[in-house]
Amino acid sequence: MGLLTPDPGLVFWSALTFSLLVFILKRYAWKPILHAVKSREETIEYALAAAEKAKAEVEDLNATKVQIMNDAKAERDTLIKQARELKQSMLDDAKNKAQNEADKIIESARVQIEREKNEAILQLKEKVAEFSVDIAGKLLEEELQSTDKQKAIIDKYLQEVNFN
């Protein structure tokens, strides 16, 4: 039964030693260790959360970047399209204007020519009449037989002459 009989000496020393050990370790080991471990866990947790947040932010940023780039591309496309259209319309305008101007100039030239032609014809007619009269006069002078019949014949011939 010696095995199952507590020995007062050992009871005393082990109670004392164990209490002392708890006290010493509590002060010099468990407190600093557990405290450090806890604060490290918190640091790690915080760092992980921060990393997660940063990752989300980067993703956001990327999305925004893509969005901006797409917008810019679309804008560029519209701008180019507009410019192309503008160029076309300007070209068309210029062409039309030039055509009109040319038409006008040609028209007015034609009118001018017509008028001057008519004028010239008129003048020619007068001159011809004068010449005819002169010729007739000369004829009369020459023949001295100037009759109305002959003048009528001349007029008739003059009428028949077409200057056109």
Next chain:
Amino acid sequence: MQHFRIAIALLAVWASTQLTFAADTQGENSENEFDPMEMIMHHIADSHEWHVISYNSDGEEKHITLPLPIILIDEGLHIFMSSAFHHGEELVEKGNKYYKLYHGKIYETDAEGTINYGEHHEVLNDKPIDLSITRNVASMWLSIIIIIWMFTAAARKYKGAPSAPKGIQSFLEPLILFVRDDIAYAQIDKHKADRFMPFLLTLFFFIWVNNLIGLVPFFPGGSNLTGNISLTMVLAIITFLVTNFSGTKSYWGHIFWMPGVPVPIRLLLSVIEFIGLFTKPFALMIRLLANITAGHIIILSLFSLIFVMKSVAIAPVSLLMALMMFMLELLVAVLQAYIFTLLSALFIGMAVHDEEH
């Protein structure tokens, strides 16, 4: 393979010290009979001197032992070294009393050193109050030096900014976190557990380290401290005190006046629960003691086999089986520390738990 060789070498050394022990007791008792019982009991019991090694010199047993201080309280304080007893062969005279070291215990005797026996061969002599630094106490102090050194060394590494664990820190931290997360936080409400952490951590490492020291087969190991009822009793009592001094109203309510059951059953339950208060630490005490002592006894028995059989041929068998037991005991060492701590945490957890109805 390297480890295996070391293990074999250690076993061999241990066997030699233990077996010279055996040879020693052989000389004391009867002429030629080897008494394994005597040897084993001598080993697992406490002792007033710390046996280092024995050897044969000219057919004579020589012992190298470390004398330990004897502290007796018997009409005054007597302090002297255990070497004064000359392994029990001589009486020590202090004041006007004579003390004799007999089977590891100190008795008061007359000048001739007579030991009186009762009917069942029990010693009737008076015993002084013995607060000696025995082998177990010395072994315990060795263990706390190791523990304090390890953990203060680890604690120093935690100074400064948080960083990844290094060296001894990375060895101890998982163990500390194991005790914290899988023992304490698993059993005790988390916001209340921190208060008990120093106790539980100390308990776990104290038991484990002492179990391991007990397994070291040569000086300064081999003492059977955690297989000694005095120590397991102290630890169990501390658990009992910690548990019951932190008991909440709901805990006591559940013990003495179980809510939600009829009155006659309440009375019955209160008796059972009251007994349970004491059986819990009692079971703790016996479990640790029995497991550790049993391991020591089995390993010693396996080696005794060689001498009981009086054959060297049996030695390889003994050695192999003892080696297997050793491996098992290494597991048991940590397992018992775990169980003791886990159950302490469980009892504390039950005591501090606030019942939500």
